[in-house]
Amino acid sequence: MKKFVTTLFLTLAMSCAVQAANITxxxxxxxxxxxxxxxxxxxxVRGVFEKLGFTVTWNNDTKTANFKGAGYSIDIKSGDAxxxxxxxxxxxxxxIKPDVPQQIIDGHFYIPxxxxxxxxxxxxxxxxxxxxxxxxxxxxxxSLIQLQDPQKGDTVAxxxxxxGDISVRLFPQYAPKAVENFVTHAKNGYYNGVTFHRxxxxxxxxxxxxxxxxxxxxxxxxSDFENEVTFELRNFRGxxxxxxxxxxxxxxxxxxxxxxxxxxxxxQGLEMLKGMKNExxxxxxxxxxxxxxxxxxxxxxxEYENNGGCPHLDMEYTVFGQVYAGMDTVDKIAAxxxxxxxxxxEDVIINxxxxxxx
Numbered sequence: 001m002k003k004f005v006t007t008l009f010l011t012l013a014m015s016c017a018v019q020a021a022n023i024t025x026x027x028x029x030x031x032x033x034x035x036x037x038x039x040x041x042x043x044x045v046r047g048v049f050e051k052l053g054f055t056v057t058w059n060n061d062t063k064t065a066n067f068k069g070a071g072y073s074i075d076i077k078s079g080d081a082x083x084x085x086x087x088x089x090x091x092x093x094x095x096i097k098p099d100v101p102q103q104i105i106d107g108h109f110y111i112p113x114x115x116x117x118x119x120x121x122x123x124x125x126x127x128x129x130x131x132x133x134x135x136x137x138x139x140x141x142x143s144l145i146q147l148q149d150p151q152k153g154d155t156v157a158x159x160x161x162x163x164g165d166i167s168v169r170l171f172p173q174y175a176p177k178a179v180e181n182f183v184t185h186a187k188n189g190y191y192n193g194v195t196f197h198r199x200x201x202x203x204x205x206x207x208x209x210x211x212x213x214x215x216x217x218x219x220x221x222x223s224d225f226e227n228e229v230t231f232e233l234r235n236f237r238g239x240x241x242x243x244x245x246x247x248x249x250x251x252x253x254x255x256x257x258x259x260x261x262x263x264x265x266x267x268q269g270l271e272m273l274k275g276m277k278n279e280x281x282x283x284x285x286x287x288x289x290x291x292x293x294x295x296x297x298x299x300x301x302x303e304y305e306n307n308g309g310c311p312h313l314d315m316e317y318t319v320f321g322q323v324y325a326g327m328d329t330v331d332k333i334a335a336x337x338x339x340x341x342x343x344x345x346e347d348v349i350i351n352x353x354x355x356x357x358x
Contacts (some may be wrong), residue, residue, distance in 0.1 A: 007207060007289070009147070013218060023260055030045040033212075034113075034239075035105065035108075035110065036303070036356040038111075039103065040100055040112055041112065041113040041342045042103060042105075042110035042111065042112055042113070043110060043111055043113050044103050044108050044109065044110055045065070045067065045076060045109045045111055046065065046067075046108060046109060047108075047112070047167045049067040049074075049184030051302065052067060052145055054067045054072075054260065055067075055068045055147070055148050057160060059261050060228065062077065063077060063079070064077040064078070065077075065109060066074065068299075070118055072085060072119070073085075073086040073242075074086070074119055074120075076102060076109055076110075076111070076357070078104060080102070081097060081098075081100065081101045081102075082095055082097035082098065082101075083095075083096055083111070083119070083324075084096070085119045085120075096119050097113070098111060098112045098115035098117055098119075099114075100112055100274075102115075109161075113126060118356070120348075121289050124147060130278075134147070134350060136193050142232050142294070142295065142300065142304070143232055143275060143331065144232075144295060144297070144299055145171065145174075145232060145233070146171075146233060146234065146236055146238075146239065146298060146319075146322040147236075147303060148301065150169045150324055150358045151358065152358060153357060153358065154166060154169055154170070154357070154358040155169075155170045155172060155183070155355065155356075155357060155358075156169050156170065156172060156181070156324075156355075156356055156357070156358045157182070157183070157186060157321070157353055157354065157355050158273050158353065158354045158356070159326075159350055159353050159357075160284055160350070160351045160352050160353070160354070161196075161329065161348060161350050161351060162331050162347075162348065162349045162351060163329055163333055163348055163350060164326060164328070164329030164332065165326050165329060166256070166322065166323055166325075166326035166327075166329050167324055167325040167326050167329060168240050168275070168321040168322065168323050169321060169322050169324050169358070170182070170320060170321045171233060171320055171321060171322075172318075172320075173233050173321075174227070174228065174230045174233055174320070175228040175230075175233070175319065175320035177225050177226070177228060177250075178225075178242050178250065178318045179320050179321075180220070181219050181220050181221075181225065181250070181252070182254065182320065182321075183355050184217075184220045185208075185220060185252055186353035187355055189208070189352070191207075191252075191256070191350050191353050192213070192254065192350070192351065192352050192353075193349060193350070193351070194207060194208060194209065194210055194350050195209075195212045195344070195347045195348055195349055195350070196333055196344065196348040196350070197209055197212045197213065197214055197343055197344075198214055198255075198341075198342045198343065199333060199334055199336060199338055199339075199342055199343075199348070200245075200334070200342050201256065201258070201334045201335055202259050202260055202261055202334070203257075203258060203259050203310070203334075204255045204256060204258050204259070204310070204312060204334075205255060205258055205330060205333050205348075206227050206243050206253065206254070206259050206332055207253070207254065207255075207348075207350060208243070208252045208253040208254045209252065209253050210252075212347075215252070216333060217226045217250060217251045217252030217253050218251045218252055219250065219251050224249045224250055224251060225248070225250050226248040226250070227244075227247055227248055227250065227257035227317070228318045228320070229314075229315045229317070229319075230317070230319075231315075232307070233319035233320070233349065234304075234311070234314050234319060235257050235305065235309050235313040235317070236257065236303055236307065236308075236309040236322070237259055237260065237307050237308040237327070238256065238257060238259055238310070238322055238323035238324075238330070239256070239319050239321070239322055239323075240254060240255065240256055240319070240320060240321030240322065240323065241254060241255050241256075241313070241317045241319045241320065242254055242317060242318040242320065243255045243317070244317065245263065247316075250272055250318060256323060256330055257308075257309055257310055257313075258330050258331065258333075258334040259308045259309055259310050260308040261308060262304060262309070262311075264313050265312075266304070266310075267305070267312065269312075269317040270296075270301050270304060271290055273296045273301060274301065276292040276293075277291060277292055277296075278292075278293060279290075279291060279292050280292055281295050311329055320351060322340060333348050336348060
């Protein structure tokens with residue numbers, strides 16, 4: 001797994017005691033702005049953490065925001081002078097107390113830039129000439145982006161089938177070729193009228209073959225393309241994946257994981273991984289260790305155990321999307337009667353696929 005490096009750029013202009021500043025995360029501008037107050041740069045934690053892939057929840061009873069992701073769980077409570085930052089891999093729960101208190105401005109939490117960097121173990125560089133602060137965050141922990149709700153600006157697809165709709169969030173940042181192939185085919189009407197030709201209840205539903213046999217279909221390039229596997233995307237229940245006839249033979253066919261109940265072998269494997277969290281899985285090119293806990297964090301194991309999926313398929317097939325609405329339709333399709341070749345006795349048809357921006 002390549003070392004995950006997150007870079008946060010804040011371009012700042014300082015001409016008064018309190019001033020707004022633009023924020024760019026990984027080269028993409030976010031709507032929230034930082035502020036400069038009495039020489040201090042304050043970062044809007046929700047906007048930045050969400051862009052970094054953290055899941056954000058708010059407890060109205062305790063007035064506490066929780067930011068979870070990349071191996072951390074951070075609680076920020078309204079009115080407190082500091083906040084707790086739990087390292088979910090080591091169990092350390094550090095209390096961060098900035099030299100100036102966190103603030104609520106226009107209903108949003110702000111914390112000093114240096115406190116933000118301290119909380120997630122990052123380094124901060126300040127360029128006085130360009131008025132630019134740079135935070136570099138290095139982590140081997142996977143983001144588990146599939147477990148998050150779609151974000152504004154994400155590419156999504158809605159499959160209209162004769163049994164209902166299925167809406168999927170796509171991940172071009174991790175599987176660019178698979179997403180381009182699927183999106184282009186969908187826009188061109190390639191999948192219109194195509195069936196789910198292979199259906200296995202408590203496993204998956206497979207479609208995308210214009211012949212309806214499992215032997216047809218081709219990519220938009222007219223030839224097979226390579227797998228795009230990553231630790232960031234897994235075969236959780238609801239995962240949209242490329243189907244193929246072996247490594248690097250992707251064409252037009254895809255499957256959606258429907259499995260609700262893990263096989264006994266998968267359960268045993270996950271239990272084994274729980275006891276190997278601190279063991280080295282492999283080493284990066286610079287010699288730093290990547291542990292089993294980095295590759296199989298607690299949240300990943302819990303997702304498989306609680307909601308199902310096919311962990312044995314991880315790193316074997318390209319995952320390029322995740323169902324966020326319409327799993328009831330997936331379950332209905334999986335439950336249809338099939339013949340000995342797992343082909344539905346009555347056609348399950350993809351009428352069309354719409355591509356849009358969330």
